[in-house]
Amino acid sequence: MGGAVAALRASTDNGAVTEGRVDLHTPQRQGTGLWSNRLVFVLALAGTTVGLGNVWRFPYLVGEYGGSTFIVLYLGCVAVIGLPLMVAELFIGRRGRRSPVASMSAVAAGEGRTGVWTAVPVVGLIAGGLLLSAYSVVGGWSMAYIFRSALGTFDGMDSVAAARLFRALTDDPERMLAWHTLFLAVTMLIVSRGLRHGLEEAVRWFMPLLLGILVVLVVYAHHSPAFPAAASFLLRPDFTRMDVGAVLAAMGHAFFSLTLGVGAITAFGRYAESRVPLISTAVAVVLLDTLVAVLAGFAIFPFVFQAGMAAGGGPGLVFQTLPLAFGAIPAGRYLGVLFFAMLCLAAWTSAIAMLEPIVAWLSERVHIDRGLATSMAGVVVWLVGLASVLSFSYWSHIRVMSNWPGMLGGTVFDAVNYVATNVLLPAVGLATALFVGWRVSTHTVRLEIGGRIGYRLWLILIRFVTPLAMLVVMLQAAGFLRPLLNLE
Numbered sequence: 001m002g003g004a005v006a007a008l009r010a011s012t013d014n015g016a017v018t019e020g021r022v023d024l025h026t027p028q029r030q031g032t033g034l035w036s037n038r039l040v041f042v043l044a045l046a047g048t049t050v051g052l053g054n055v056w057r058f059p060y061l062v063g064e065y066g067g068s069t070f071i072v073l074y075l076g077c078v079a080v081i082g083l084p085l086m087v088a089e090l091f092i093g094r095r096g097r098r099s100p101v102a103s104m105s106a107v108a109a110g111e112g113r114t115g116v117w118t119a120v121p122v123v124g125l126i127a128g129g130l131l132l133s134a135y136s137v138v139g140g141w142s143m144a145y146i147f148r149s150a151l152g153t154f155d156g157m158d159s160v161a162a163a164r165l166f167r168a169l170t171d172d173p174e175r176m177l178a179w180h181t182l183f184l185a186v187t188m189l190i191v192s193r194g195l196r197h198g199l200e201e202a203v204r205w206f207m208p209l210l211l212g213i214l215v216v217l218v219v220y221a222h223h224s225p226a227f228p229a230a231a232s233f234l235l236r237p238d239f240t241r242m243d244v245g246a247v248l249a250a251m252g253h254a255f256f257s258l259t260l261g262v263g264a265i266t267a268f269g270r271y272a273e274s275r276v277p278l279i280s281t282a283v284a285v286v287l288l289d290t291l292v293a294v295l296a297g298f299a300i301f302p303f304v305f306q307a308g309m310a311a312g313g314g315p316g317l318v319f320q321t322l323p324l325a326f327g328a329i330p331a332g333r334y335l336g337v338l339f340f341a342m343l344c345l346a347a348w349t350s351a352i353a354m355l356e357p358i359v360a361w362l363s364e365r366v367h368i369d370r371g372l373a374t375s376m377a378g379v380v381v382w383l384v385g386l387a388s389v390l391s392f393s394y395w396s397h398i399r400v401m402s403n404w405p406g407m408l409g410g411t412v413f414d415a416v417n418y419v420a421t422n423v424l425l426p427a428v429g430l431a432t433a434l435f436v437g438w439r440v441s442t443h444t445v446r447l448e449i450g451g452r453i454g455y456r457l458w459l460i461l462i463r464f465v466t467p468l469a470m471l472v473v474m475l476q477a478a479g480f481l482r483p484l485l486n487l488e
Contacts, residue, residue: 048350056296061074064249080465082258090266094270095444099363101125120428124261132381146337149337162320173390177386261428388416392413426470426478
């Protein structure tokens, strides 16, 4: 088997067919092209990981579970969960040079494995579609709040008015539908334009803009009288809060914050040059993702504290807590515009990454051009998103999965997010670790990743540590561990 794989690898330069199998390393034959350079590739991967979790949830978790000690704990969890899985997904994408489903099928066939493994990325695409349908709703909120801030709606607002403003948006299905449609339409337009004129152009503009806005907010926040309190909240070690709950929170965030399982990393990996080192690229992406999350904390909490508000509330109150904060500080109107523009850009980069693998699979499966595939996929996601739109108004009385741990009678919007993030994605992550770690030959993986110390450490993690950690993440995400450990 090793000789066959080596022979297959040796034929990559000329696109030959070796021993009856199609060469997996011919992106031009698949019509995919390659990223212009490694920096664009890193920014594209970072764009898939930067989202609402970075902007609000990560800083909140840092303050909740011990400050800088939680950051160290989080990075440790990323090292054993996020990094190995990201490298595994990049390996599948670059090895197959196709959509996530076709790449998994090609890698499995090349290793003589059963085609049942193809079901893994299929589940990931379903999860990604569900997430995108709900994510588009939240992205629409971000767009709407850019204009609300620009018009001075937040000025002098109190907590009752902030809650009423948000309810006025969510209770109006026509307005919600309009923003949901606009956000998804922009996402579809970018994805339909392909690698060079769509994905890469979005990366070149959106990520620098996002990072630039974040830096501006941090610089302004540095002059706030509440900045020292925010720095202490984020970075001051508090070992009394480091318990089992902190470990579980770090493990869960290490998986979910990197957008693993939806096929986005695999889809972007197909465009990577063969010379790009996968492990060091994944490390760069994780560090950039963590840096954005930490900077977001320094950009947000000085304003929150300056307005005399508590840091609690988590990600669900971002559209009520922060408008209140921006309305109570000087130049809050302009800061609000910048913040929600940054949030919208973060939502778009993640949405593009979630739609891309679906479009790639559909265009290959049905043999249609990218534009038509994008339209078909976008319409389906838009239709599914209607359930989330209506769950805040006409369907607000519908409670699903009320007996499931952690749901407690959530809406359709809550159920869509719960099933995708807490059931489907952890299962995909566990299956990916088992496939790459145990069902793909070490020789094949070494050819793609390299045979240095980093590879050997990665192999140990993906085979033994990551699957066990993913099992814990699955149980925790599904709500089964917290009652057992008395964490509720």
